Structure formats: structure tokens, C-alpha cells
């Protein structure tokens with residue numbers, strides 16, 4: 493029986509990246525739908541849950557993606573509201589690669605040092621990757637601060653994280669590189685999750701900071717988020733700090749995304765959101 497992955501995207505066009513990884517993760521056929529919302533997804537979910545016998549339902553799965561994590565979370569919840577006893581399929585949420593990217597970065601940091609009790613700053617943490625990463629760091633016991641250029645954006649993101657994950661993340665306004673250098677003054681861990689091609693700190697702003705133990709940067713588009721690092725850095729030592737670049741942990745991100753797709757087809761009850769994806773990332777990072 494063919495493994496069918498229905499790619500439900502909140503953007504107009506389903507993400508090509510997610511389609512490719514879905515095939516590479518083991519789906520036999522990927523069917524993309526764009527522009528989905530909680531209001532127009534009902535018939536699609538019913539088509540997925542009613543068509544195959546109970547023992548065969550594990551061969552149908554749903555992936556929710558798109559550039560907007562809030563819209564993705566709403567769609568992910570709406571899909572599951574249509575499930576009832578015996579009639580469900582496995583589901584995964586990864587809007588903009590948020591869960592897999594954040595999980596890979598934080599898992600690499602966790603494998604490189606201690607997170608529990610450390611001060612962590614997620615720079616430009618208001619996007620899909622930053623919000624998920626902040627939550628994962630907090631759940632590992634770090635004291636997490638999240639920056640945005642405007643305080644109201646930082647507050648909004650922290651409130652969203654609190655509502656979803658029941659962890660406290662402190663919002664900080666940091667408009668420019670100097671303000672972000674102040675925000676990391678006492679940090680032990682810095683995770684940069686700014687938009688592609690935006691430098692958030694210059695090399696001089698972190699290299700002489702003796703509190704910093706580990707840095708990760710999700711941005712792989714020059715200029716990088718953290719000046720003086722390399723996107724290929726794989727837990728290397730620079731100025732006494734462990735550095736993970738976007739491509740450095742990107743191999744785990746891709747392997748993780750593929751492994752999640754494969755896991756969707758193991759039974760019809762998988763719910764792969766931040767918690768399950770991060771657990772898998774940690775297992776994969778420590779096995780690597």
C-alpha cells in the first residue's frame with residue numbers, strides 16, 4: 493500500500509522544501525494543498541481519515557507547514573479536532589522548518605554543554621524558529637530571554653510561548669547590534685534566529701564576552717547572524733566559545749525532518765510537534 497503524505501500549507505503554494513524532504517523521508521506520494529485554514533480543511537481531513545481500513549491508516553499522514561507559525565498551529569489543531577476514536581492519521585507541524593530547525597540547533601547545544609540553569613538569549617526570536625527554540629531551551633532548564641526590535645513584538649512572542657508551552661521567557665527590546673550586545677552581556681548561550689541575511693552581532697560584540705560558552709546561528713544567508721562565525725562551524729572553538737553555524741547543525745535538521753516523516757508512517761497516532769521532534773533530535777544528536 494502506498495504511503496501518502498498530504499502536505500497542508502497555510503501559504504498559497506505548498507513549500508517545495510517540505511515536498512522534497514517528504515519524498516526523501518519515505519513518502520511514496522506527496523499531495524500538496526495551499527491556502528489552507530481551519531475553515532476550509534474539513535473535507536481534506538475527512539478524506540484522509542475515512543478512506544483506509546484501521547490497519548492501513550498508518551500509510552496516510554498529514555504534514556502542516558507554511559511561513560506563519562501561528563496560522564500553522566491553528567491549522568494543526570483544527571486538523572486534529574476532526575479526529576475521533578479509530579479515525580485518525582499521524583500528523584506533523586513544521587511551519588517554516590520551525591520545529592526541526594529549532595530542535596536541531598538546541599539539541600546540538602545540549603550535546604555540546606549544559607543548558608540547565610544557564611542564561612540563554614535568543615536573538616530576533618520572534619520568528620517561527622526563534623519561538624520554538626526559546627521554548628525548547630526553557631524546557632531544558634535555561635533562563636531564556638528573547639529579543640525583538642520592538643518590545644511589543646517580544647512581549648507578544650513570549651506570551652505566545654507561555655500559552656503553548658507553559659514556560660517563562662523574558663522579552664527584551666533590542667533595536668540594533670549595540671542593543672543586542674547589551675542583551676547578551678550576561679548570557680552563557682546565544683542563539684541567533686534572525687531573518688536570512690541580517691547580521692545581529694558583530695564579531696567584536698561577542699568575542700570578548702567571557703560569560704558566553706556557546707553560540708548557534710540559524711541564518712545561512714550572508715551576512716550571517718553572528719559576525720566572525722562560519723555557517724559550516726560544527727561545534728568548533730572560537731575565542732573559547734563553542735560555535736554552531738547554520739549548515740553545521742543543518743545536517744541534523746535535514747536528517748531529523750526525514751526521520752520525522754518516516755515516523756509518521758509507523759502508526760496512525762503520531763503527533764509530531766515541538767516536544768516529540770525535540771526528543772527525537774536529542775536522541776539523534778547524542779547518537780551522532
Ligand SMILES: NC(=O)c1ccc[n+]([C@@H]2O[C@H](COP(=O)([O-])OP(=O)(O)OC[C@H]3O[C@@H](n4cnc5c(N)ncnc54)[C@H](OP(=O)(O)O)[C@@H]3O)[C@@H](O)[C@H]2O)c1
Nearest residue numbers: 589616618619620621640641645685686687688710711738
Ligand atoms: N539552518 C537551517 O536548517 C534553517 C532552516 C530554516 C530556517 N533557517 C533560518 O533560520 C532563521 C530564522 O527563521 P525564521 O523563519 O524564524 O525567521 P524570520 O521569521 O524570517 O525572522 C525572524 C526575526 O528576524 C527579525 N528581523 C527581521 N529583519 C530584521 C532586521 N533587519 N534586523 C533585525 N532583526 C530582523 C524579526 O524580528 P522583529 O521584527 O520582531 O525584530 C523576525 O521576527 C532564518 O535566518 C532562516 O533562514 C535555517
